[in-house]
Amino acid sequence: MGWIKGEGEIEDSYKISKIAAHVPDLVVYSTLTNDIPYAENFHGVLLFADVSGFTNLTEKFSLSSKKGYGADELTRTLNSYIGEIVSHILDAGGDILNYAGDAILALWTVERVQLSEVISLVVKCSLNIQDQCGVRETEVGCQLKVKIGISAGKLSKVIVGDEISQYFVVIGRAVDEVRLAEGLAVASTIILSPNAWELCERDNIAIDPIENERAVKVRYIKREPSFSVEKYQDSIGTSVEHDKVTRECVRRASRLMPNAELEKTLRKYIMKTVLQKIDDDQPLEYLSEMRPATIVFVNMQFKGGESDQEQCMTIHQAAIGIGQQIVKHHGRVNKVFMFDKGCTFLCLFGLPGDKREDESAHALQAAYGVHDLCQKEIRSLKTVSVGVTTGPVFCGVVGHPVRHEYTVIGRKVNLAARLMMHYPGVVSCDSETCYYSKLPAFYFNELPKKAMKGVKNPGVLYQFMANKQQITVGKAPMSVEREEGYPLLGREKEIEVYSSMLKGFLEARAAGHKNYNNVLIYEGPIGYGKSRLLAEVVYRTAKEGVRVISFELAKTDIKQSNYALQTLLAIVMSVQNCKSYAERERVLLSKILDPKMRQNLCLLNDILLVKFPVSKDVSLMDSQTKNKKMRNYFLELFCKFAEDEPCVYVLDQAHFVDRSSLTFLLEACEKASVLVCMALLPHTSQSGPFSELSRIIKDPRTLYLNLPGLEPPVIAQLACQILGVVRIPSEVELFLVERSHGVPYYCEELLKSLYLGNLIVIEEVEGEDEAKDVDILFPEPTLVVHCSKPSQVGQEEDARAGALGPPKASMLKSRKITALDHFVDRALVCFVGEAAKFHEVPIPLTLKGMALAHLDHLQPADQMVVKCAAIIGQTITTQMLINILPESENPDKLNLSLTSLFKSGTFECGSKPKQFTKQLTKESECWDALNCYCVQDSQEDVREEVSGKASVDGAWRCRVMRFCTALVKETAYELWLKEQKREIHQKCASYLLKQAHRCRDCGIAEFIFGHKAAIGNNLIEIHPSLLNVQESGEALFLGQSTLGLPKETIQLNQVSPLHPNSEEDEFLLKLDSMVNEYNTTVDRTRKCRCAQVTECVLCPMVRHCTGVGDVPKTFYYLLETAAASAYLSNNLKALSYLNEAKIILDNLKVGKPAFETADPKVKVKINNFERACIFRLRGEVLYNTGQIEEAESMFSSALRLLNRRLPTNRVAMSLKYVCEKMKSLCYRFKNPDNPGEKKLAFLHEQICCLSYMWQIGCMRRAPKNMLNASLAITMEMNSAQKSAEETKIIFSCIDYLQYCQLNGQDDRCKIYERMLCGTCVELPDCMEGLILTSYFIRSLSIVKLCSGALHDSIQYGLRAEQISKLTNRRGLDMYEECVQLMQSLEYLGNRTRISTAKGWFYAGCFDFLLYSGFAFRPFEECYTFVEESQSDPNLVADKSLMMNLYSALALWYARLCEWEKACFFYTKACGVTRQAPSSIHSINGVVMFLECHVLLFRKALVEHNQHIKTIYQSTQKHFTEFNRKYSTSKMYAPRVLHLRAYMYVLAGHEALANAILNKALKLCQQHGNKLEESWITQNQISWFGVFRQSTSNWFASTLTMPSWEEARGMDPEELAHTRYTLVGVGGEIWADNSSLHLAPKAEDTQLLKGQG
Secondary structure (H helix, E strand, O other): OOOOOOHHHHHOOOHHHHHHOOOOHHHHOOOOOOOOOEEEEEEEEEEEEEEEOHHHHHHHHHOOOOOOOHHHHHHHHHHHHHHHHHHHHHHOOOEEEEEEOOEEEEEEEEOHHHHHHHHHHHHHHHHHHHHHHOEEEOOOOOEEEEEEEEEEEEEEEEEEEOOOOEEEEEEOHHHHHHHHHHHHOOOOOEEEOHHHHHHOOHHHEEEEEOOOOOOEEEEEEOOOOOOOHHHHHHOOOOOOOEOOOOOOOOOHHHHEOOOHHHHHHHHOOOOHHHHHHHHOOOOHHHHOEEEEEEEEEEEEEEOOOOOHHHHHHHHHHHHHHHHHHHHHOOEEEEEEEEEOOEEEEEEEEOOOOOOOOOHHHHHHHHHHHHHHHHHHHOOOEEEEEEEEEEEEEEEEEEEEOOEEEEEEEOHHHHHHHHHHHHOOOOEEEEHHHHHHHOOOHHHEEEOOOOOOOOOOOOOOEEEEOOOOOOOOOOOOOOOOOOOOOOOOOOOHHHHHHHHHHHHHHHHHHHHOOOOOOOEEEEEOOOOOOHHHHHHHHHHHHHHOOOEEEEEEOOHHHHHOOOHHHHHHHHHHOOOOOOOOHHHHHHHHHHHOOOHHHHOOHHHHHHHHOOOOOOOHHHHOOOHHHHHHHHHHHHHHHHHHHHHHOOEEEEEEOHHHOOHHHHHHHHHHHHHOOOEEEEEEOOOOOOOOOOHHHHHHHHOOOEEEEEOOOOOHHHHHHHHHHHHOOOOOOHHHHHHHHHHHOOOHHHHHHHHHHHHHOOOEEEEEOOOOOOOOOHHHHOOOOOOOOOOOOOOOOOHHHHHHHHHHOOOOHHHOOOOOOHHHHHHOOOOEEEEEOOOOOHHHOOOOHHHHHHHHHHHHOOOHHHHHHHHHHHHHOOEEEHHHHHHHOOOOOOHHHHHHHHHHHHHOOOEEEOOOOOOOEEEOOOOOOOOOOOEEOOOOHHHOOOOOOOOEEOEEOOEEOOOEEEEOOHHHHHHHHHOOOHHHHHHHHHHHHHHHHHHOOOOHHHOOOOOOOOHHHHHOOOOOOOOHHHHOOOHHHHOOOOOOOOOOOOOOOOOOOOOOOOOOOOHHHHHHHHHHHHHHHHHHHOOOOOOOOHHHHHHHHHHHHHHHHHHHOOHHHHHHHHHHHHHHHHHOOOHHHHHHHHHHHHHHHHHHHOOOOOOOOOOOOOOOOOOHHHHHHHHHHHHHHHHHOOOHHHHHHHHHHHHHHOOOOOOOOHHHHHHHHHHHHHHHHHHHHOOOOOOOHHHHHHHHHHHHHHHHHHHHHHHHOOHHHHHHHHHHHHHHHHHHHHHOOHHHHHHHHHHHHHHHHHOOOHHHHHHHHHHHHHHHHOOOOOHHHHHHHHHHHHHHHHHHHHHOOHHHHHHHHHHHHHHHHHOOOOOOOHHHHHHHOHHHHHHHHHHHOOHHHHHHHHHHHHHHHHHHOOEOOOHHHHHHHHHHHOOOHHHHHOHHHHHHHHHHHHHHHHHOOOHHHHHHHHHHHHHHHOOOOOOHHHHHHHHHHHHHHHHHHHHHHHOOOOOHHHHHHHHHHHHHHHHHHOOOOHHHHHHHHHHHHHHHHHHOOHHHHHHHHHHHHHHHHHHOOHHHHHHHHHHHHHHHOOOOOOHHHHHHHHHOOOEHHHHHOOOHHHHHHHOOOOOOOOOOOOOOOHHHOOOOOHHHHHHHHHHO
């Protein structure tokens, strides 16, 4: 704990000494026989040392971004400094009375005649303190300083309390004087009080007088004090037995012998929180933490003139009353001391074991109760003042090893003390306490601001009035309102359900029936955004012109009978804003016009606080009859208003509706025509909800929705919204996705923590790198994306474009982080701060407080189960939990604990579907927390999600569980001691070791080939017998769903029948035969469970090996988990684990321990193979997300480590290429020897890296890059030959096939195609052979596509899709899937949450919109996706994808001649085109970009742009560049020729254009490209025939464009009318452009000559 001296004194002592360390000698050695209360007089000298800088120090450490660092370092710093001060005091014989936050009060008890000598001793001690501790620098830049006050005189010890808790107080004039003396001191000074100056040896102490004060400032002491400290210490505690008291012992009480009676007495002075640690023999350092808490200071000022005995009785009476009030509300009295001529109680709420979610409300209610009690029952008090604050504070044991106390330090502690003194006679609180209490606003009254010492910017302060301030009716407004410009994110489905219900309600009302759903319930834990969802409901309902009655309830409302009913009626009757009963009466009379109903207006008196005359009938009723009459009257009133006007009732925090109101609400829903929407928390009570609420929930007309967490892409958008930025880094997104678990409030708090800890920085957006010719192409003086008047496409579309545009003013203020307000109206981007380490970020204190509150509610046995489960991880298997629980846990006891934890909302079934939206029946058990969805042994073939019971007949049946809230898991994990965690992690790792591999159906092997062999099998010891998946291991995956594709998929030969009239057709038939045979011979019930292995085994293994401190195993499983995640296309998760591995490498490189739990003495070296794997896997992830340049760097680094370096200069490349070619020739005649396992693993990694490197080289297309690609593919084939493995040789040959196609080597490509077709058919019928065949078919599909053989490409693509199912792969490469199957891609994108998959799906949708004449998805939906993609770093990083999306939108608006919007997206596309690789994935976007250029050339002609010639030449240059980059990708050759012909038509070269069109048509016929052929024919007729289509006509056709389903039954000729036609210039056939001299390219004119 940072104590500097005597650390062994307590460790070797008896338990009583540990207890005595928390109590001063004044109490330890007091008489035990006195009746309490009592006062005892004595003389003494007081020293008051006040340390400045502690509060700033606490703030600095509370903002520490390192997990587990703040509290530890703060404790060490505090105790190092305070401990040194206390050492001087103890050495001088002083007794530490108490630690008042950052101050120390010490006492020397002596006879009166000794006062002068002891004052000199205390002055000497103070000078030593100032000399040694006067100013201390800390590592965080805060200075610690101490100032000292000294007083002396007559004192009284007061002991008060009861049999449970007792307190001591020292009172007397000297106590007041010592605080006044300290108040006169400044840092590094010592002040003697007037009385101490009178009593001291004046000739021995040099002083400076203080102006207008009797106190003096000490300068130095002239001679050593004569008082004997040794004799004084020997005289203390002589009546109590001690053990081995030596001169080295600085405090005799640290050597107490066991004494049951004394120990029992001393325990009463210590808080329960501390006693538990002492009783459990746990280090007290585990009590030290930064924790959110609520501080309550109570100060009692006496009237004056009371004797010590009278003050004793008053303090005793107050201590009893205050203690009862505080404990009743789950708080603790920490200490009692005299302060400013009064007695002060420091009370704490939210300490370990006492944490409550509503602790602020409890603290306020306790404070009000204390204030009320003291004022009414203690007559000798002048005033009672209470200050309450809430926020992060340091809680912990502070002091010296032999004398310390549990205390709190922090800014909020200081503020509470200042509030107590500056606002006398009231209960005052800060804004945080007011906010977190969730109490109604009318409970508070704003206080005037006052200047308070040491307090800057305290915020708004309030007086807490409880409910005494005013009588209110219907005052319960919603705390969250819809914020304009901040759309609700990720809740589209929930809003859609409500919109459908609202529509049904209005239709049913118009039709006069009640056949509609009338109650919608949103259920979700705290922080899931229920209030924002209801705010959106209110907004949308009001927008429809329907009246909304909305209100929010608080916890206190559930105790008030009919409170919700009162609020509801008040708002219905519009009396909620009336200030008097007379005004309410007038409004009611104006609303209720029916004479019969007016007769019973008196029934409203009690509930609406009015005074209508009581009718005769009502006056004669007994209480029961009257109550029944009132309920019927209220219901009649409610039904009448519901009949007169449609109304929607919105209730937030509906779980706080009182029982009487629920009964009324149930009847109202049955009888009235209403629509009710409410939000509530998941029920956690063992007794179940009110029966009335259960009946509402289970009513057939009720829809019940469980809110799931937000999807990862939405988290990124939410973060941008909270920060007010246009994008966030991928590292931040990864951190938020992992730590927020989809909970919006967690995301918000984490971002605050990152921002305040300087881990992220917000900066202005640098101007977009616009296209050089943008000013020429768009010559308008001003370009604004958001149009002031509606465009042809509509206002809504304009708004979306505006949201994407540069100004983005409405989105650029921070919604939650007020520190960012100075950035308003400026475009911002979030960046990662310098030296940011996200893995070290602790749980924000606000979130930690919520989790602690939940844990403190649990029983001890349940807490143990939760703590053990927290070691396992987020997902827990019952078998593993049993394996690590203490042996004392028997099955019956465990069943009870798990049942309790399910009901308390701590655990839930791990197989439960994440989104659960259902219409319930009376027999339904949705509300039952014990629902289990695990597949039992008898349900293996059951696919539907059917729930059973988790516990049946006392036996636990749920096999897989998970924490309902990840926050509880993380917090529970931190409660373990380090050694305990290590031991349980070891158990978990041993248990999981046998399942840490690929699933059984994919072959039991590692995800990184040869991983163990490469690093040495002895590092990862797994006995072969453990590799068989045993029964216990199967429980990890039972009941968990696996990914499947939609039922409706394209079948083989669906596009066109297949006839074996060629070699290719024969090969396809063989493939079909192989697939059919495999289907019949292989067990098709098997499913790939690699996803479950990754989640339930590999991820936990990383955690457990880290917990054990085993660096090699941790690194091994980090790489295996990253490889598994990449295999499953979860790039974000893979990157997360690779980042962790990189951190370990960085730490080892600089000589630090790999991670916190690693043994620093053990030297660890990571070999080159694993280092290379990090770079290879990172490169793979970057490549898959479109970051080609960064990926190339990773693969190059990996190859260097694998000793297979690629040269960087051209000469070295050429030489290396010749050498590799010679090696290749050698391998033809001599087969290499079989390599060992280790070498084989290295060769496999080399092949993987080289496979990507040649592809990247081909993308660049420059001569140097093509040479690099040739070298890489040759090296890959040589490495495959070295491996002597057939599969790797075939893999490299498949790569070579693709290389030949991309390099234009068509003859060689055909040779390898024939060879591979024959080889793949002969592969064995095993999983490895099937995967290799799948890879070949997919590659062949791409080769055929690039060569223009569209028919063959489709046929191979369909087979690849079929074979992929047989291999159990979760997904093919997302880019190919877009070409193969749109529906499968959409399904996978939604199911796997991979944003790039959805991106390619919408890129395909744009293709349909632009070229096919029908809409697969509406334009608005596609546009919205692009709008939202701006904040998704994964999408933005994929340059090929963004090239497609931006070019598509630029082309859409260019075709509509909406040039302002076209300019914006054209500029975006220009910025991306320079970064996009020259790959098959980019080519479609580049072709659309080319069409944009041609349309811009047409625009220049129409507008007579003076730069026409420049624009024409620029367009020509783009065509040339396209031909250079994509010469081998022939599938787009017809369209490029088509566009070139259009350019020449516009330039006036009609003959040349016609010749080029004829060539394009021939290519279409060769390729079988019917779509392009029909479009060319359509445009040819338009240019040279009679057909014309204007831009306005095409705009009209976009509005009536048929859907996918409609187009299915249409004739292709019909679709031509909705397809865009490339039109000419002006009203004439073509403009005369001969004067412009727009000459064609020479190679194009050669084409015309050849045709002639």
